[in-house]
Amino acid sequence: MENFSAYLTHPVFKVVRQIVEEEALEAYVIGGFVRDIFLERTRKDIDIVVVGSGMDLAEKAAERLRVKKVSLFKNFGTASFRYKDLDVEFVGARKESYQRDSRKPIVEDGTLKDDQDRRDFTINAMGISLQAHNFGTLIDPFNGQEDLRNSIIRTPLDPDVTFSDDPLRMMRAIRFASQLDFKIDPKCLESILHNSERLDIISNERIMDELNKIICSKTPSRGFKLLYSTKLLHRFFPEMVALHGIETKNGKSHKDNFYHTLEVLDNVAVNSDDLWLRWAAIMHDIAKPPTKRFDDKVGWTFHGHEDLGARMVPKIFTRLKLPLDAKMKYVQKLVRLHLRPIALVKGNVTDSAVRRLLFEAGDDIDDLMILCDADITSKNEFKVKRYRQNFELVREKLKAVEEKDKVRNFQPPISGKIIIKTFNLEPCQAIGDIKTRIKDAILEGEIPNEYDAAYAYMLQLGEEMGLTAVN
Template structure:
């Protein structure tokens, strides 16, 4: 590959090189942009290292534009950033790092380019391209990053024990890059993950979950979870998922391995959506099976109520993993709680009221719920899979019919609590809530239609029965 030609059309790289020459500094593009250049992946982040002051170089580059460009300087870290419409530039001086045993925050000193490359996490991220005019486009690849890209492997440039012990977050990054790129982790590097897995405990939950979410958003996240499981990294922060693994048997009765089933469901969901929270619902849908597992001599293994218990476990797990405790958590919780409901609607004898209740409870998330249910079909028997998916087709037809007729998705009772208080001259009280709830139940049961006139008539009948009078 002719690197000079590959970067020649990117004007801002030439600009940085010219500014570096004016300051008498060696300057290089490093890291992800260089890696992605060889992988032909798009990248808008340009990381520059210079032998000298990165802040000085960034300031010079910012001043070289005719118009104002935003420059952010972080003196404590010796870095600076320039944001352009099409590019984000980061500048740092070459440095070497040393670490304390109880922290991933390095002690930083000025260093050479080689020392800067040695401190980087993986060989494929340790390559540099010179941008000075005299050596423009020269590749500096001291650790064989190009060869590792060709071999599709993730490998540390230095001893993996040092690399991972210094900054344990790099272990999560190893799995993330392997998953995103479809690479293997080189054997000695993977052994380093296993030896240092417990060091992950010094990393904040926010940093861990950021890497985990990138794994979940990859094309095939099951690969990343298998690497996390085998390396024992997953054990450090997600014990509930570890508990899913394994098969218990009594006589000739056994259950499926719910860990690998969950990974298959996750991959299946990924074929339908790139939504992070629907993918999290796939991860969480069977999370309570270990806690609800029981054996009965006649029926074998059961997991009764795992959907309800899983929904109750969701907030605690989200809080501990530093996932958002907002509507996104409630969305996942809802799908976990409802994920068994649609299959119960397959029976031809199921009433419209059962469908109305599902529509009412799922609301706008009913389509996502059906995606999760379809993904949950993981039998190795293709005939069985085909039959189950055909059943879900029937359920969706029923849902569509009832929705077109009754319009109950996300419905609010046609008579509000405020109107009930006004009509009967009532203060906020238990009886107001009871009237509103009975109107809702009458609509869901099909006793009355979902309109205000019938709701009011029904309400007046209820009020008369309860001895409640309209105000004069």
């Protein structure tokens, strides 16, 4: 029988083994740590299950390791602490039962078998003994090792029981499939579809935690396709579901904006690990369904979807319990601006248009260009190649104009205070009008982005408006 003691060299295991031997306890390392041994992935945390009190074992281990802070969760019988490079969690072996309308389990003390039975997937139910007489021995009652070899996500028990007990496991199944590029067992997929409504008892915060991990996977479209086919996506993100489908009228069809969005998301994922840039890809066409119109001459149109989409971002983020801070503002900005670089590709790339784009995008211009480049999707390879070549011209123009005019995040050299002092004004509309016209003049290239030129232009505007300079 293969022994895995060579993977148990961390000081935590040495200390736990000592305590277990001294007190005749039964303890195992279980879950992700064991799974990741077989996947040859970096192990970031240790989960230890003990037949007995997890809190007692945690406190004794922490004392010997000289860890000062131990977090105790008495309601769940768990404890955790951080030691050097790893998060360590201790839990007493337990069995759980759930009521239909609640996520809070009735917890009872149990055996290792009880604990493994209640685990989410076979690949997370494997344990390795920490007892002296069989230290390093693998306990794998559900053939999790074989499921890892076959790249299968499967539940230890009947999936209807596993998913109904804890509906978040349905999201976790898809998350693991997306992260590991595994297949979900057909019985599990069918069970997720049948139990999808059970997701409604899970908070959006916990759902988003799993969804964001799916979004951060190498090929996030894989996870979204599973979320759609199992109808989980329908439970919390109907706006994205509404993108799905093709409508044909008078022989003219529009593309399926759901699959287009996923293609854009995957394209972004190739070039950036940033979660919120990936969210911008998800949201960039979110308003196409409500803006869809048919015109006999041009076919299907989605006029204004970028502006409506930007307005939808805060509402969707609020409902999904996503952050409403600068991250949301960033996504909103990219959604609002995502057509602008493409418009430059299609038309004449004027300095004034480039200056305005640089001004509005600010430091997010590079991310905006990644998103817009990703948005170039077509089965016509020649068309895509031509667009990409033109996109490079836009990038070069952005760089040249920025070096020349310095308008990224620029503030006009004439402030409101200068306008007030120059014309001896009380707060009024004229101050804002003058500031706006100076800004527009700089962006349009009518005057350089310099104080003297802007001051002279301000005096000219004041004279046109009947204002008298007092100094």
